[in-house]
Amino acid sequence: MSSLAIGMVEKALKRNIPLSVQLDLTYRCNERCIHCYLDHDDHGEMTTAEIKDLLDQMADAGVFYLTISGGEILMRRDFFGILEHARLRTFCIKLKTNGVLLRKQEADRIKALGVESVQISIYSHRHEVHDAITKRPGSLRRSIEAVRLLREHGLHVVMANVLMSQNVNDYRRVRELAGELGAQFVVDPTITPMMDGDRSILALNVDEAALREVFRNEALVGNVEEFCAPPQGADENALEMLPCSAGHTACYVSPYGDVYPCVQFPLPSGNVRRTKFADIWRDSPQLNEVRSIRLRDMPSCFRCTHGGTCTRCPGLAYLEGNMRGPSVQDCEKSYARTGIASENLKSRRAAAQTVPILQLVQIQGLGPSAPHPSPEVRGPVQRLE
Amino acid sequence: MKPNLFVARCKAIAARGLGAETMVMSATSSTLFTLNEVASVIWKSIDGTTPLREIVAREVCSKYDVPLDVALEGAEAVVRGLAQHGLLVISEKPISVSIGSSKADQ
Numbered sequence: 434m435s436s437l438a439i440g441m442v443e444k445a446l447k448r449n450i451p452l453s454v455q456l457d458l459t460y461r462c463n464e465r466c467i468h469c470y471l472d473h474d475d476h477g478e479m480t481t482a483e484i485k486d487l488l489d490q491m492a493d494a495g496v497f498y499l500t501i502s503g504g505e506i507l508m509r510r511d512f513f514g515i516l517e518h519a520r521l522r523t524f525c526i527k528l529k530t531n532g533v534l535l536r537k538q539e540a541d542r543i544k545a546l547g548v549e550s551v552q553i554s555i556y557s558h559r560h561e562v563h564d565a566i567t568k569r570p571g572s573l574r575r576s577i578e579a580v581r582l583l584r585e586h587g588l589h590v591v592m593a594n595v596l597m598s599q600n601v602n603d604y605r606r607v608r609e610l611a612g613e614l615g616a617q618f619v620v621d622p623t624i625t626p627m628m629d630g631d632r633s634i635l636a637l638n639v640d641e642a643a644l645r646e647v648f649r650n651e652a653l654v655g656n657v658e659e660f661c662a663p664p665q666g667a668d669e670n671a672l673e674m675l676p677c678s679a680g681h682t683a684c685y686v687s688p689y690g691d692v693y694p695c696v697q698f699p700l701p702s703g704n705v706r707r708t709k710f711a712d713i714w715r716d717s718p719q720l721n722e723v724r725s726i727r728l729r730d731m732p733s734c735f736r737c738t739h740g741g742t743c744t745r746c747p748g749l750a751y752l753e754g755n756m757r758g759p760s761v762q763d764c765e766k767s768y769a770r771t772g773i774a775s776e777n778l779k780s781r782r783a784a785a786q787t788v789p790i791l792q793l794v795q796i797q798g799l800g801p802s803a804p805h806p807s808p809e810v811r812g813p814v815q816r817l818e
Numbered sequence: 819m820k821p822n823l824f825v826a827r828c829k830a831i832a833a834r835g836l837g838a839e840t841m842v843m844s845a846t847s848s849t850l851f852t853l854n855e856v857a858s859v860i861w862k863s864i865d866g867t868t869p870l871r872e873i874v875a876r877e878v879c880s881k882y883d884v885p886l887d888v889a890l891e892g893a894e895a896v897v898r899g900l901a902q903h904g905l906l907v908i909s910e911k912p913i914s915v916s917i918g919s920s921k922a923d924q
Contacts, residue, residue, distance in 0.1 A: 441850070
């Protein structure tokens with residue numbers, strides 16, 4: 434981020450301005466990705482008029498960066514009407530699409546409407562792998578065509594590669610493909626729980642060895658020595674640092690008008706069908722609680738050796754049950770990066786070591802209906818051992 | 819006397835007020851600019867049909883106690899710089915509203 438952009442964020446933070454919003458227009462989608470965290474049924478999406486009114490409210494509240502996503506945005510027949518309205522209100526517009534429905538006509542309009550960037554997920558350079566992840570035959574071909582078309586229109590295209598066990602060996606070739614197409618390449622090694630809290634898709638996450646390899650790829654992380662350097666405990670500044678922009682200068686709005694701190698942080702904080710966007714942003718008790726979180730207040734992270742450098746996501750922590758607690762997924766990333774376990778992982782490992790004895794006692798004493806230790810507690814630790 | 823300049827905002831831009839300042843970005847270059855208070859006043863006032871001289875006299879000189887020639891020279895430098903980055907169009911004739919028709923989000 435440039436110093437100018439950092440300065441802008443600092444000013445927005447000081448003035449409590451929601452600089453950045455992701456607005457999902459729909460959860461409907463023409464793909465059925467195996468790692469997707471959404472329910473694709475339509476439970477009452479906002480109308481065109483509601484969305485345009487929301488865009489007006491967001492512009493008035495100071496939103497500058499507007500990411501329009503889904504679901505698949507082109508599933509909305511009114512998509513370009515919404516996009517035109519967003520342009521009229523002078524947002525910096527970023528789109529996320531799978532590109533399957535995108536043809537020359539759509540590319541022409543996206544170009545004409547001054548979209549800053551378009552992100553398209555490409556899971557693999559291999560059709561059989563990508564299409565198996567999206568569960569849509571021919572989807573890689575269509576998505577690649579969309580990337581090519583948008584690039585021919587001179588648009589900034591981001592190829593996003595979400596890593597999971599199915600495609601973990603393909604990211605280098607996807608990166609090469611992005612280079613050939615003139616697209617930016619980003620890789621995301623985190624599969625997140627579904628928004629309803631279902632954690633079953635976490636089984637798709639890459640293992641620790643694969644994560645370690647990704648974190649040592651200079652092309653992805655830059656200076657490996659610096660990126661994987663031993664952690665530093667939190668100093669006084671770190672104790673007061675904000676965990677991320679969620680709820681501070683950014684938030685997320687669902688197709689149903691629900692406001693959350695972030696798409697990855699599904700803490701219901703209000704609904705724009707009942708309350709004005711600016712009022713939710715300013716007065717929501719949930720957002721204000723998120724804003725109050727500091728490292729100093731988190732008992733399990735406060736003394737952790739990773740405290741000064743941890744990339745803890747409060748949304749993932751929330752989905753694990755406590756937004757003021759650690760996020761196991763981020764603890765695992767810190768471990769893969771540095772080889773040093775966080776305080777949270779150490780205590781989980783210690784607890785896991787006692788599990789077989791407890792199980793034995795329970796089985797002997799209570800029979801087949803005995804309660805089993807939660808897989809959420811045991812799973813991630815087992816992956817590291 | 820120099821000819822009047824008419825200035826209009828381009829369509830494919832992002833702009834938002836942040837306090838007295840304004841953030842501006844061209845979609846084509848993804849380059850971010852921040853306009854200071856005085857430049858923001860000019861940015862808000864440009865409409866393609868009012869001469870820049872008139873805007874500067876009305877919005878800058880009267881409020882900031884600056885001589886017109888000095889303020890105009892500075893304003894021209896700012897608008898030419900922004901025009902080079904595709905954020906504004908400049909002409910010696912009034913500019914059609916359709917070029918810079920973005921609703922003024924200041």
